[in-house]
Amino acid sequence: MPATPSAFETTPTFADLTTIRIGGPIDEFVRPETRDEVIDTVRRADAQGTRLCIIGGGSNMLVSDAPFHGVVVRDMRDGIRVSRSAPGDSGDVIVEADAGANWDDFVAWTVSEGYEGIEGLSGIPGSVGASVVQNIGAYGQEVASSVLSVTAWDRQAGAIVEIGHDNLAFGYRFSALKATMYETPEVQGTGEGRRETRWFPSPRYVVLAVTYRFRRSRQGTVGMGQLAKALGVEKGTRMDLTDIRAAVLSIRATKDMLEDPTRYANPWMAGTKREIPEAGEPNHNRWSCGSFFINPVVTAEHARRYLDGAPQYPGVLPDGTPGVKTSAAWLIDHAGFHKGFRLPGVAADSADGAEPSSAGLSTVHTLALTNRGGATFDDVWRLASCIRRGVDDAYHIDLVPEPVVIR
Ligand SMILES: Cc1cc2nc3c(=O)[nH]c(=O)nc-3n(C[C@H](O)[C@H](O)[C@H](O)COP(=O)(O)OP(=O)(O)OC[C@H]3O[C@@H](n4cnc5c(N)ncnc54)[C@H](O)[C@@H]3O)c2cc1C
Known part of the structure; x- marks a missing residue:
């Protein structure tokens, strides 16, 4: 079992808690062990107007490297x-x-x-x-x-x-x-007691x-x-x-679409999983949020005009009418972003900009944006934005990120 965090480390960073291992320090981290404790923690944060983030496995989150001024709650009950x-x-x-x-x-x-x-x-x-x-x-x-x-x-x-x-x-x-x-946000009260309720993230x-x-x-x-x-x-x-x-x-x-078991060596992950597969070397293809983009659904007209050759399945448009679902992975690949794709690093990464960025597509799965080691939120966001632009230029589709993005 991993050791518990030392007394000197009172709170983890989001990088300790997320599968993509990115994210800044957290003001307060609470691990309730009863239902009452979960509710009391949430109630206290909401009453104080403190930012609140409920976290599970941290596998569907991309969080900024800036400090999170709020409470992060991880429910420890697994009955x-x-x-x-x-x-x-x-x-x-x-x-x-x-x-x-x-x-x-x-x-x-x-x-x-x-x-x-x-x-x-x-x-x-x-x-x-x-x-x-x-x-x-x-x-x-x-x-x-x-x-x-x-x-x-x-x-x-x-x-x-x-x-x-x-x-x-x-x-x-x-x-x-x-x-x-x-x-x-819903505004509650007036004057000094006025408070805006905002649930995100x-x-x-x-x-x-x-x-x-x-x-x-x-x-x-x-x-x-x-x-x-x-x-x-x-x-x-x-x-x-x-x-x-x-x-x-x-x-x-x-496809490396499993989490990297080495994450459980981090003391902050202690007690969150019973069956931990044997961990070998860190596998950076697994340092991801899974599929980074949702498979888009477009109108039949859009599919006819722009999606020649792309996979097409029946789908439902946001207004509830029938549409055509296509594969985000196919669009990304055919827009020129192949497995393993990385942008050149920015000056902060490499003096001459020749070194690739620390964020890149998985070498075995086009839809996974991964942390190759030391990547920041901005590295991943820059890659995601570049891919979005490329797919939009080629297919007139704005890909929607699947993870919850906390900035
Ligand atoms: C390698 C890999 C493969 C994946 N494969 C798939 C896949 O095949 N299919 C798929 O659908 N997804 C997949 N995912 C995405 C992810 O695993 C799922 O979305 C998962 O359900 C997220 O769970 P989590 O506990 O890690 O959520 P977190 O990342 O901790 O949280 C995600 C969101 O849920 C909220 N949340 C968490 N717990 C609670 C709660 N108790 N009450 C209310 N809100 C809560 C958080 O506040 C946050 O907004 C994959 C991810 C990875 C890294």
């Missing part, structure tokens, strides 16, 4: 409760998991118990709490299809609320919870626990062509959950 069998004779099971539980530990547990529903989401870094904010998805599955409800602390109402699946407005990497993060709803409905089954459905190919079966085949999980983890390993 899992099989609460009851679902009504009727479906054989389904209802499971509640604490927000602080490590996502992949939870997936591994469901697979070992013979609960079908999230096996395709194996290997995604992060926490149970954040998984519903972002509606994580991969290999033909989305967490939304197994979620029954979310228990959350409503920072506006000052109360615990239960939000059912139908009110969570799950969409592609989206939920009603995520939408509240970007709500315009976390939602109005702090997830405390998530309730799932799983099918009791040792088998799952192979939901995506790439996964089917790896398993040597047809898409739609029923296979052992353990085989599906193993195949997903091995595909992810070839």
Whole structure:
């Protein structure tokens, strides 16, 4: 087990807590171990008008190197409760998991118990709490299809609320919870008591626990062509959950879309994951936020005019009408940014500007912007901006970053 931080280091930096290992010092870091402590910490920060950031695995965040003047809260509760069998004779099971539980530990547990529903989401870094904010998805599955409800602390109402699946407005990497993060500030009171409530960089709803409905089954459905190919079966085949999980983890390993286990040697990560894979040398392809851009959805007219040759799938436009979804990775690659791409370093990095920047595309995955060691927020943002401009020039599409960007 990693040692606990020394008494002299009272707070971590975001670089200690995020998978891309970038981000400045934090004023106050709290690790509550009970539900009451989580709520009390959030309530205190909100009452004082202090900036608040709830952090899970730090795997979907890109944070500035400047000091964060506020409170960062990492819920340390990782309980899992099989609460009851679902009504009727479906054989389904209802499971509640604490927000602080490590996502992949939870997936591994469901697979070992013979609960079908999230096996395709194996290997995604992060926490149970954040998984519903972002509606994580991969290999033909989305967490939304197994979620029954979310228990959350409503920072506006000052109360615990239960939000059912139908009110969570799950969409592609989206939920009603995520939408509240970007709500315009609400002004409360007048005169000296006047206070602007602003939730960002976390939602109005702090997830405390998530309730799932799983099918009791040792088998799952192979939901995506790439996964089917790896398993040597047809898409739609029923296979052992353990085989599906193993195949997903091995595909992810070839793309370095797993977290780098060396991060758990950092004392500030202690107690956040039960099953830590053996760590070798640091792997910079894994120092990322996963996919940096969301796959865009455009109108059929836009696709016809500009996306000749690009992958095209049915999608939904922001106004709810049908559109065409395409691959951000394909656009980036075809706009000239290939695997391993790095911009020249700025003068601060290298006296003559000849050294490449410390931020670059993963050498095995076009969609992962990575920290090659010592990268700053500006290095990554410069790379992201350059890619956005290139894709916009070539395809008239402004790529939208997937991680939460905290400046
Ligand atoms: C290598 C790699 C591979 C990835 N692959 C995938 C993938 O295949 N599919 C996919 O969808 N994503 C993927 N991701 C992105 C990321 O893992 C997910 O978005 C994950 O759910 C983030 O969880 P987290 O706990 O790390 O969130 P954090 O980065 O800690 O937080 C992200 C946001 O959620 C908020 N949040 C965190 N906890 C709570 C809570 N309890 N209540 C309310 N808000 C909260 C934070 O305030 C922040 O706004 C990948 C990332 C990496 C690094």
